[in-house]
Amino acid sequence: MIEEKREKGNYRAVGKGAAKKLFERIEKEQDIHKRTFFLFSHQNILHCLLTVFADGKDFRVQPDEINRNFVGHGMLTRKVTRKDCVQLFLLYYNLLSYLDIIYGKH
Helix, strand or coil: CHHHHHHHCCCCCCHHHHHHHHHHHHHHHHCHHHHHHHHHHHHHHHHHHHHHCCCCHHHCCCCCCCCHHHHHCCCCCCCCCHHHHHHHHHHHHHHHHHHHHHCCCC
């Protein structure tokens, strides 16, 4: 009997199919991809804000990343690059988008 099923390609159902159906149902009902994106956005924006607003430590060591304290107080001795500006605008845009999601304005 087992040999007949194997020859015809008819295998018994295994847990893989059930797991796949379960996760498809969860994704449909809970929108896991949207939540995952939200969690990654949360972590990335938080890290960027902590970097931009990091302590200047009495302006002794010039930061590699843009820092509000150095720029705002005129203590940044290196040139502000295009990359710095793009990163700042991306942070601003992503923060506004994030806040729209939180407060339901999307």
